[in-house]
Amino acid sequence: MKKTLKVLRTLLILVGVALFVLATVGENIERSNWNAVSPYVDDLAVEAGYASFEAIDDDAVRDQVHDAALLLAAQDTAAVNHGYKKFSKVKDEAEIEQIKAEAQEIAASGTEGSFGEVLAGAWVPLLAVALALLAAGVVLTCIGRPVQARAASFSAQRLRGMLRDQRVLLIIVIVLLVVVVGCINPKFVKLTNVIAIFQQISVLGILTMVQAMLLISGGIDLSIGNMMALIGVVVATVLMSGQSLFVAVLCGMGVGLLCGLFNGVIISKSRCIPLIITLGTSQIFYGIALLICGGSFLQFKEKLEFMRKIQLYNFLPLMVIFMLAIVVLMYFLLNKTKFGRRIVAIGGNEKNAFLSGINVDLYKIITYGIGGLIVSLAALILGARLNSITATAGSGYETDALVAAIIGGVTFEGGRGTVFGAFLGCLLTGIISNALDILGVDAYVKVVISGAIIVAAVVLSNIDNLRKKQ
Numbered sequence: 001m002k003k004t005l006k007v008l009r010t011l012l013i014l015v016g017v018a019l020f021v022l023a024t025v026g027e028n029i030e031r032s033n034w035n036a037v038s039p040y041v042d043d044l045a046v047e048a049g050y051a052s053f054e055a056i057d058d059d060a061v062r063d064q065v066h067d068a069a070l071l072l073a074a075q076d077t078a079a080v081n082h083g084y085k086k087f088s089k090v091k092d093e094a095e096i097e098q099i100k101a102e103a104q105e106i107a108a109s110g111t112e113g114s115f116g117e118v119l120a121g122a123w124v125p126l127l128a129v130a131l132a133l134l135a136a137g138v139v140l141t142c143i144g145r146p147v148q149a150r151a152a153s154f155s156a157q158r159l160r161g162m163l164r165d166q167r168v169l170l171i172i173v174i175v176l177l178v179v180v181v182g183c184i185n186p187k188f189v190k191l192t193n194v195i196a197i198f199q200q201i202s203v204l205g206i207l208t209m210v211q212a213m214l215l216i217s218g219g220i221d222l223s224i225g226n227m228m229a230l231i232g233v234v235v236a237t238v239l240m241s242g243q244s245l246f247v248a249v250l251c252g253m254g255v256g257l258l259c260g261l262f263n264g265v266i267i268s269k270s271r272c273i274p275l276i277i278t279l280g281t282s283q284i285f286y287g288i289a290l291l292i293c294g295g296s297f298l299q300f301k302e303k304l305e306f307m308r309k310i311q312l313y314n315f316l317p318l319m320v321i322f323m324l325a326i327v328v329l330m331y332f333l334l335n336k337t338k339f340g341r342r343i344v345a346i347g348g349n350e351k352n353a354f355l356s357g358i359n360v361d362l363y364k365i366i367t368y369g370i371g372g373l374i375v376s377l378a379a380l381i382l383g384a385r386l387n388s389i390t391a392t393a394g395s396g397y398e399t400d401a402l403v404a405a406i407i408g409g410v411t412f413e414g415g416r417g418t419v420f421g422a423f424l425g426c427l428l429t430g431i432i433s434n435a436l437d438i439l440g441v442d443a444y445v446k447v448v449i450s451g452a453i454i455v456a457a458v459v460l461s462n463i464d465n466l467r468k469k470q
Helices: 002-047 059-081 093-108 115-143 151-164 166-184 191-200 202-216 224-240 245-271 274-293 318-335 336-350 352-353 360-385 397-407 419-438 444-461 461-470
Strands: none
Touching: 002 059, 002 274, 059 093, 115 166, 166 202, 166 419, 191 419, 191 461, 202 224, 202 318, 202 336, 202 360, 202 397, 202 461, 224 245, 224 274, 224 360, 224 397, 224 419, 245 274, 245 360, 318 360, 318 419, 336 352, 336 461, 352 360, 397 419, 419 444
16 A cells, blocks of 8 residues: 555656646747737727727637737748848838738648647646646655555544644645636636746745744744845945945845844843844834935845846746745755754753753854844845835735744744745745735735734644643
8 A cells, every 4th residue: 555655646746747847838838829919919909899809708709810910920920031020111012922921821830730739728727737636746745654554544544644734734725726716717827927926925935934943943033024124225225325236235144144143142141032022123123224214215226136037947037046945945954954953942842952952042043143144135035026125115024924934834832843834834825815916806805814814824823732732
């Protein structure tokens, strides 16, 4: 049974990856086809008596307009082959007729009936099936306990284990949400929107990793939002003074490190509750940012534009790569290093950690210092997205990061939680926010839903405690 499950898990993941690649190729083909005809479809739709191409509700008319636009695009392509910028620049009648004939051949020999055309028309269901298969493979991977000899015992025990693993539940919820919203509005599962979701959570994802690390170590930081804004204000101020980007980044990282160490020293030496201390230092950071910027917006002079424009393989934005790199870094830091094991021990039981010879104060200070450095990267990404910064830019991020970490299974008690779970929690919040936008939900309703998510997250994080008390 164990060998069969291993083979099944591998097969599910391989097939899921293959279908995901095919769906990605199909989406790119559809996007390329649309980019070719998009300059023409609206004008042709207006000529047909419609406000725009999207307003055409008759499928036959849509096909006619699309085919006509495809022919116009083919004419421009043929004109380029003859040395013209576009078809309208051609004046010779004989050459016009020749280009029209070539355009007919180009349009007729397109991709209709080909494998690429099939992929372009079927990439949405392919993507849904791929995500379902990958989710099933991940679920089987998460279940690591030995298989029982009897099938009935296996199903009961594994099912209970799955339902207790918050990561598995999150994966199931994410897949179901993607499938349902994707069926309602196919734009939701388009590759461009998927990348947009990861771009939207790039800042929150990094801050969630910081919050997760601190919660696992037994601490918390409600100042990371205003800390991020302060770092951004400092970087922008240095850039506006004429200094290089390298100097500005060093100054920002220095401010982040100092802010983190400041929190760590006060918390470790005063033995006060981290929540209250960081709530106070949050106001300090906010006040300093206000003093520097005077309450106005500061510009980055497009020096951080490269973080938004550079894309790996013309596909993955640099800021998303930075976020994923921090997730991987945090995983290795907490799970594969002596430092990580020690801060987990401190979060689990600080007194026992001290009696074991761990310098608790030093590790707390270092943990908050590392958190400050990572927050400085989030500040740079935020600056790249906005190209400007003000003292209020980080407001609310600390709460969102805390909620995402708790949704991912990280608890207030410390010593418990995983990096992968925290990232899934962040991803779920990003998907929900994007889905509400795609579905056109009212902004005020979104606020209510956000509050409900916070309440649900806290309740879920306390379920195990309730079970123990019972």
